[in-house]
Amino acid sequence: MARFEFRLPDIGEGISEAEVVAWHVKVGDRVEEDQQLADMMTDKATVEMESPVAGEILELAGEAGDMIPIGSTLVVIETEGDEAAVEEQVAAETPGKEAEAEAEAACTTDEQDEAIREKAKEGLSKPSVGAEPVEALPSSSAAADKKEGGFDKLSPTGEGGAADRPVLASPAVRKRAKDLGIDLADVRGDGERVRHGDLDAYLRYGSGEGYLAPQANRGWADETVKVIGMRRRIAENMAASKRNIPHFTYVEEIDVTELEAMRASLNANRGQRPKLTVLPFIIVAICRALPDFPMINARYDDEGGVVTRSGTVNLGMATQTDAGLMVPVIRDAQDKNVWQLASEINRLAEAARTGKATSEEMQGGTLTVTSLGPLGGVATTPVINRPEVAIIGPNRIVERPVFDGDDIRRAKLMNLSISCDHRVVDGYDAASYVQAVKKLLETPVLLFAD
Structure with a gap:
């Protein structure tokens, strides 16, 4: 040996x-x-x-x-x-x-992610009396719940049970009863199955075994999850960004009524091309406005005290994955049309979510866009992806009445947020840049003009 x-x-x-x-x-x-x-x-x-x-x-x-x-x-x-x-x-x-x-x-x-989740679950606390256990991560109990329509039939196993009858209970209730040493056959439910409330009532009134009455707190069990892997990288990067960069955020409202009409028309005649969301149009506007505002498309070297203004737009695209937030990069975004951008957005998002994005696709960004789609909210204050100096966040599109002269019309409105590094970008420059983007989006034919 x-x-x-x-x-x-x-x-x-x-x-x-x-x-x-x-x-x-x-x-x-x-x-x-x-x-x-x-x-x-x-x-x-x-x-x-x-x-x-x-x-x-x-x-x-x-x-x-x-x-x-x-x-x-x-x-x-x-x-x-x-x-x-x-x-x-x-x-x-x-x-x-x-x-x-x-x-x-x-x-x-996916298999590795499952192993990571299983490892993280080892730190979870056992549920306390009167509190429903948190299952923040996938578990075998949850899977069984799903397979059996949410409930399993149980037969009493302890001696002296109330009756030799099947007991219906969810896996979570069954696990809690087991942890408390309670035979479910002894618990009287308010219906065909035993619920957590039935266990609470049993603990208060129905037990002669000296169980403590549950506390008034109806919260969840404490959970301890070790911060490792991608989540630790995200925590370190976000903390470094907020610690080193003096952020400021500017928000402007944009009327995208004409843009949405154009998008609908293009989608109706797209053939085999990918379906267009509003994001490719926003990216085109971002790239077209940048030549007059080179301080936005830049990287700041803190230690060297040097700002590098990039002549190309390598646009980071914040993407939510099971492992956490990842930012794949669209190379040379300024040279791509809306169809090419849509394809690249779909490809990179899928690669990030499935863990197939290469290291080259995850670095070298000069500016980042972060979009929550329909969850975009009214406004955002996104954190800059260091060493970049700006990040742009389009928000949710909503329909509201607006004044058009003496008339009132229905309009589709979207707020656009930008966070900038105040060491490099002045507030006037950031506001002027967003106004240039706004003009392009509100007159969408300009997006396709040479």
Whole structure:
């Protein structure tokens, strides 16, 4: 038998350490060659670590959330054969640069996300008496609830039950009763099934076993979730942005009645092209107005004290995913028409949500757009995606009556918010830029004029 130390390889240019997002093995497990060991996150991507040998897990380096230096021992595996032969085998099977590049670009898959959620659930507290358990993350109980239409038939299992009859209860009620040591057959429900309120009543009045009466608080059980992986990256980036950048936000109302009519007409005649939302039109307007306001499309190097005004628009697109907020980048957005932008928006959003976005697609932005679609609200104060100096947030479109001279007409209105770095962008410049975007959106034929 030999003791093999699998060291964390160099999984990205300039990376000195990586974070353990999730373990897929534990000490004592038997693993096969190429079996997945862990998910490791760098600043650019989440990478799957696979075992180069078969054997038994002896040691693991840290827990989920720990940072592991490149080159340090990640896993110790007991293998068959002598140590020299194992090392020679691993060296012969080490992937080349091309395979390493593919590994760097890999992101979490659905199965890995599930493993991360399962790990996070280990920190959840047990429900307290009188409080309904929180199931903020998917669970086997929730799945069973869904499969069985929300309720399972239960038979009394303890001695001295009220009657040998089936008891209907949801998985959450069943779990709570089990945690409290209550036989559901002893609980009288107000209908065909036992509910949480029935358990509360049993705890107050129906038990002779000395259970404590529930507290008046009708809230949820406390929940402890370790901040790791993508969520920790988001927390660090947002904190650094607010700590280092003096934000200011400007909001303007835009009449998009004509724009919406044009969009509807284009969609009615789109053929095989993607359906247009309002976002591609907003992006065209953003790009067309930028040449007169180069301070908006820029990156600020805090340490060097240098502002780089970009000659192209690499537009970040804030995208909500199961792992958290991600910002894939539309390259050279100024050169794309509304149809090309719609296709690129759909492609990048899908890549981000499925964990297939490459590291190149996740960096290099010069300006960001963040849109919540129908959830856009009246106005937003978005946080700047550092080291960029501005972020734009279109809000929800609403219909309201407006005065048009002496007449009143129905109009579709949308607020547009912009947050800027006050060290680089003056308030007058930000307001003037939004006014230029407003003119383009309110006269949409200008979006297609040369």
